[in-house]
Amino acid sequence: MTGKPSRVFDRGMEWDGLVAFAGRSLPHAMLGIVSGRRRMGKTYLLRALVEQYDGFYFGATAGTEAESLRQFSAALAERTGSPAPFSFANWDDAISYLFGLAASAADAPFLVVIDEFPYLAKVAPELPSLIQRETDRFQTEESRMRLLLCGSAMSVMGGLLAGTAPLRGRAQLELVVRPFGYRAAADFWGVSADPALAARLHAVVGGTPAYRRQFLADDVPAGLSDFDAWICRTVLSPYSPLFREARYLLAEEADIRDTALYHSVLAAVAHGNTTRGGIANYIGRKSVDISHPLNVLEDSHLLAREADVFRAGKSQYRITEPLINFYEAVMRPAWARLESGQAADVWSQSAERFAAQVAGPHFETVCREYVLGPGRSLLGTSMGEVGGGVVTDSVARRQIQIDVAVVEPGSEQGRPSAALLGEAKWGTVMGLSHLERLGRARELLAGRGMDTTRCRLACFSAAGFSDALRAEAERGGVLLVGLDDLYGRGVPARG
The missing domain is CATH 3.40.1350 (Trna Endonuclease; Chain: A, domain 1)
Structure with a gap:
């Protein structure tokens, strides 16, 4: 096993799974799928893995097919030491060349990470089929390819291996990078010595690692007495990156078109309407009419359907992202006031709502965990x-x-x-x-x-x-x- 770098916090199980995949000595191509919502640290984790194996990392961006192919070609040329960028005519040539590098490799595995793969699949929908062809080809021909496809669009990544998708049955690894558990999150924020503060903090920002460092520049509550002030200067401040984050999380999902409908569904759950009938009644729709948004939110890992362990066929829905639940319960009803800078007033009037609709349900989830x-x-x-x-x-x-x-x-x-x-x-x-x-x-x-x-x-x-x-x-x-x-x-x- 390759040791996890000290700079990678927690993620021991994920690291071991990735190393087991990348380090396999089998002489044929292997494919892995890594997914997880944004801000979970997937890129950070995979870059560390690529460094360990001297592999090739490519992070896709939103762009046209021609631009994406040009960026990929330039990155691949740099990796191989070519004095000039490659000029592939199409993705067929690019993928064939990529797999060819692994075929000519020595005994060491050739690790390739294509990050934000949904951006590429959107402009070049033939990519999964091309990867399938090469993966199948190098099951009989010798290859050291260890290809990891990574993405944040959960519905897209889940679809890569579903139903009749070209890559179904081809992957040897399917890893979902999830938020830190509540104990690991307390350690990450440095508040594990104060359980009352840790519980409140986790009820708002959950276990998403990016929120502490990239979003808040390590602005951590100094103690339980600082929690109210911290909420007002961060999550409820219109000048903070966290202020609109819940909206962005919803808008980033590729399958979500009518964001108003999806916010209404989430608001229904946040206000205690956790059954399908309760949600439909809250938003003024029939139960059959909300099947699609419920399925999309489940596929996006923003909503979870939890079965009643005592009553067969009965279930309730739960918002999986604490920040979205906080937004729907506390922020959205007072959005105009928050935008005008009235965070302290809004928060002082939200104590009962926070306890009943945010902290209480979240505490139940933590107890089950x-x-x-x-x-x-x-x-x-x-x-x-x-x-x-x-x-x-x-x-x-x-x-x-x-x-x-x-x-x-x-x-x-x-x-x-x-x-x-x-x-x-x-x-x-x-x-x-x-x-x-x-x-x-x-x-x-x-x-x-x-x-x-x-x-x-x-x-x-x-x-x-x-x-x-x-x-x-x-x-x-x-x-x-x-x-x-x-x-x-x-x-x-x-x-």
């Missing part, structure tokens, strides 16, 4: 699906929302089981009433045939727990997880 990762050891099992869902209590005529659940599907030999039922609260001190509700949900699930004999109950709270609930945890009745526990600075109270 915790159970899926560092908190898994608390369960006594490594199996099960982590999610959320609703348990209907027909006797009391109410629905019990389970924010964090770990369930194992049934098999022919056994029935489905629940390993954990949990509730997450951002601004509420949790007490015995929350525990009683979880206990009732466990009884209802057991009555419907689910195995709950080893099911633990958990309360997740950013605001703390009552003395009575803590006493119950001491007796073994509940697992308590606070912000310190989520960020690895404490040991959860457990029974």
Whole structure:
């Protein structure tokens, strides 16, 4: 394995996957697809990889076919040491020459990275077919080609390997570079010692690395007391690059035409309308009419559809990019006031909205991430699906929302089981009433045939727990997880 450069923060798994691909000694061509939304550090990561392998990197830009071919030809000529730029007649000649370099290479792999590939595919739609032809050809002829196609347009990159696409079945690597997890993001921003600040910061900017350095020039909140001022001078300031970033993220997706419709769909979710019917009702459309925008937002990794783990066929939508959720919930309703410089007034009036529509839902997501990762050891099992869902209590005529659940599907030999039922609260001190509700949900699930004999109950709270609930945890009745526990600075109270 080639060691990850110290300047590359985190990304250990991604680096290992890329090195395993690039360093394979097989004597035939290999293709990899690397995708991820903008600002994730894909280019930074791939440039570091190219440096390690003395490979060839080409970053495409938006332009005509002729200009793009000319830029590619010049970059390739420079890489080979040619005294004059190449003058390929078309992309067919360029791709053939590129693969020819790998065929004549020594035993070492020839790493090639074509970044922002969607720009090229848009003006030269024959490119995937040309790459397919050469990849197939050099499965039987010797080649050391290790070609990585990278792009930020998620719908375009996902389509390269889908359905009847020319490159379907040809890739040996499909890597999505995702935002940092909430713990890694806290380390990256340097706020891991202050979980209350880290949680708020992550609820606004998520785990996108570019926002700290490229966008804000390392303007980090000095502490929790500086968070409000930081919000006003960065995200809510019309002079900050982050101010319009949520709009740009949506506009950059190639399949999004009517941005007003897509903003309305996202606003519906941000305001708590998380079902298909709720979204349609919020924007004044029929459910069948919003299938396309929902699918496009899912393909763009801006919206996620999460299945209800207790009710087959039921699901809810969640905005995956915290900054977009913050924009739709806090900024968009007051856009004119923010543009006129009233950030402090808008933010002072948004406390309740921020807690209910931004921090609260985001906290639930972080709690599920915790159970899926560092908190898994608390369960006594490594199996099960982590999610959320609703348990209907027909006797009391109410629905019990389970924010964090770990369930194992049934098999022919056994029935489905629940390993954990949990509730997450951002601004509420949790007490015995929350525990009683979880206990009732466990009884209802057991009555419907689910195995709950080893099911633990958990309360997740950013605001703390009552003395009575803590006493119950001491007796073994509940697992308590606070912000310190989520960020690895404490040991959860457990029974």
